[in-house]
Amino acid sequence: MDVSKRIDRAMTAAIxxxxxxxxxxxxxxxxLAAALNYxxxxxxxxxxxxxxxxxxxxxxDDRPELADRAASALELIHCASxxxxxxxxxxxxxxxxxxxxxxxxxxxxLAVLTxxxxxxxxxxxxxxVPDEDALRALRLVRLLAHHTGMxxxxxxxxxxxxxxxxxxxxxxxxxxxxxxxxxxQMGALAAGHEPEPWEELxxxxxxxFQVADDLRDALYxxxxxxxxxxxxxxxxxxxxxxSYGVQGATRxxxxxxxxxxxxIPSCPGEAQLAQLVRVYAERMTPVAYxxx
Amino acid sequence: MDVSKRIDRAMTAAIxxxxxxxxxxxxxxxxLAAALNYxxxxxxxxxxxxxxxxxxxxxxDDRPELADRAASALELIHCASxxxxxxxxxxxxxxxxxxxxxxxxxxxxLAVLTxxxxxxxxxxxxxxVPDEDALRALRLVRLLAHHTGMxxxxxxxxxxxxxxxxxxxxxxxxxxxxxxxxxxQMGALAAGHEPEPWEELxxxxxxxFQVADDLRDALYxxxxxxxxxxxxxxxxxxxxxxSYGVQGATRxxxxxxxxxxxxIPSCPGEAQLAQLVRVYAERMTPVAYxxx
Numbered sequence: 001m002d003v004s005k006r007i008d009r010a011m012t013a014a015i016x017x018x019x020x021x022x023x024x025x026x027x028x029x030x031x032l033a034a035a036l037n038y039x040x041x042x043x044x045x046x047x048x049x050x051x052x053x054x055x056x057x058x059x060x061d062d063r064p065e066l067a068d069r070a071a072s073a074l075e076l077i078h079c080a081s082x083x084x085x086x087x088x089x090x091x092x093x094x095x096x097x098x099x100x101x102x103x104x105x106x107x108x109x110l111a112v113l114t115x116x117x118x119x120x121x122x123x124x125x126x127x128x129v130p131d132e133d134a135l136r137a138l139r140l141v142r143l144l145a146h147h148t149g150m151x152x153x154x155x156x157x158x159x160x161x162x163x164x165x166x167x168x169x170x171x172x173x174x175x176x177x178x179x180x181x182x183x184x185q186m187g188a189l190a191a192g193h194e195p196e197p198w199e200e201l202x203x204x205x206x207x208x209f210q211v212a213d214d215l216r217d218a219l220y221x222x223x224x225x226x227x228x229x230x231x232x233x234x235x236x237x238x239x240x241x242x243s244y245g246v247q248g249a250t251r252x253x254x255x256x257x258x259x260x261x262x263x264i265p266s267c268p269g270e271a272q273l274a275q276l277v278r279v280y281a282e283r284m285t286p287v288a289y290x291x292x
Numbered sequence: 293m294d295v296s297k298r299i300d301r302a303m304t305a306a307i308x309x310x311x312x313x314x315x316x317x318x319x320x321x322x323x324l325a326a327a328l329n330y331x332x333x334x335x336x337x338x339x340x341x342x343x344x345x346x347x348x349x350x351x352x353d354d355r356p357e358l359a360d361r362a363a364s365a366l367e368l369i370h371c372a373s374x375x376x377x378x379x380x381x382x383x384x385x386x387x388x389x390x391x392x393x394x395x396x397x398x399x400x401x402l403a404v405l406t407x408x409x410x411x412x413x414x415x416x417x418x419x420x421v422p423d424e425d426a427l428r429a430l431r432l433v434r435l436l437a438h439h440t441g442m443x444x445x446x447x448x449x450x451x452x453x454x455x456x457x458x459x460x461x462x463x464x465x466x467x468x469x470x471x472x473x474x475x476x477q478m479g480a481l482a483a484g485h486e487p488e489p490w491e492e493l494x495x496x497x498x499x500x501f502q503v504a505d506d507l508r509d510a511l512y513x514x515x516x517x518x519x520x521x522x523x524x525x526x527x528x529x530x531x532x533x534x535s536y537g538v539q540g541a542t543r544x545x546x547x548x549x550x551x552x553x554x555x556i557p558s559c560p561g562e563a564q565l566a567q568l569v570r571v572y573a574e575r576m577t578p579v580a581y582x583x584x
Contacts, residue, residue: 026459030455115408119408120447124437124438134430151312151315152312152315156320
């Protein structure tokens, strides 16, 4: 089964479970159940779980079900962060992935609860493993918590936006890079490899995505992004375009991705991984600058 | 060490870790770090972790550190739910435990992030155990997720408030009882006992708290509650007082607590547990009705 099918299957299973499927007993609040599915579909690129499974495969993928759970846990957390980031108190975004955001389509209370429920579903899915995989699964829970919460996960990254004085490097590492580091490390760990050597690859991919996102936000309009454009400038947020200009940021993106490829730990799937990063590099570079 | 000291110590450790204490490396967003501590202090009655540790002790408490982690995880989740429930989109409460709510004292974005970070800290603390306790810890993670998220945890309970037609029994079971069932079950599991026989005790204590809360909301004013009164009536929420009247609800409370004591599974600490429930019963019954 290819990677994207594995991700779809794992996401569907996690959402169905959170919706109470197969649970003949208690009633379930229907709108919140519907909002959970709404928040994770359509899937978009599923980049973090794809990286997670690709690394797991490169490491031998000896527990494919655990790797699938790790991949879907990452995506559930990512979707939760989008739902909360879109709230009126944050970005106040009306559209995401070309459709109304969760608080617009359902309500603000349901958007808060959807984010909370998706976070919890992410941890839940990691626990549903055979007893003999408990230690590996518990370490996955710990890695996911580390890269998601405080003091250094994506919650911390969002938290920096409420500070008068921002540590830019800590901000970028936690806001975007954290879940990419989680993706490479959890992929390795799910396959029984130590996660530490995989940190740099995740960090570099994450940094590249941040720069690419800043470029898109500055260069594209709402119809191209499927969400409001120019948000960094509107909210006065730090961005690579603000720091280096468009051409400087584009050059920086290429350098980071070359570094990412060079950082891949030695493993059987090294070549495929490098290829994946190259594919992302092309996708990430803003079209106008690829063409010049 | 007595139960309340164990809870304080475990809470302090979990919050310090989330604030980045002992982490010489990366910078931490200071306001969010401060909000985490603000949200969990002053402690209030710490009822859920007290129940958890009391059950663990009744079951032999062979892994006190794990029981402490389970207790603090429950309290972190409870505090997270209060922070999110107080948001303008939900109860829009300005005060809680006699001081401004997190969104009033910090900001709405920081209140959303505080709730998220506390949820994640709850799961994180359960992972910091010796390898040989991994299976028990992973089962604790799973129990906590079950009673916190969708379809039957406290998120589901809040979700019912967005439904046009409410299943009252499912609403009460998930909104309040869920974390009490988590408390008794996680206390038992932390001490190596099977959690299932402990469900009824938790459910009955939870039901009693819901009825007591409904009575207080209807009978007390803001200065006695430390938070806005009459919220059920204001928001048109289902309540035991609405269903049975004040005297009927008070009678129901006493019946539930007698049933709770009768349901305690046979264990060495059975008598102390029964005594704890009696103490809570007195505390919970509104003063005006104790005195008549």
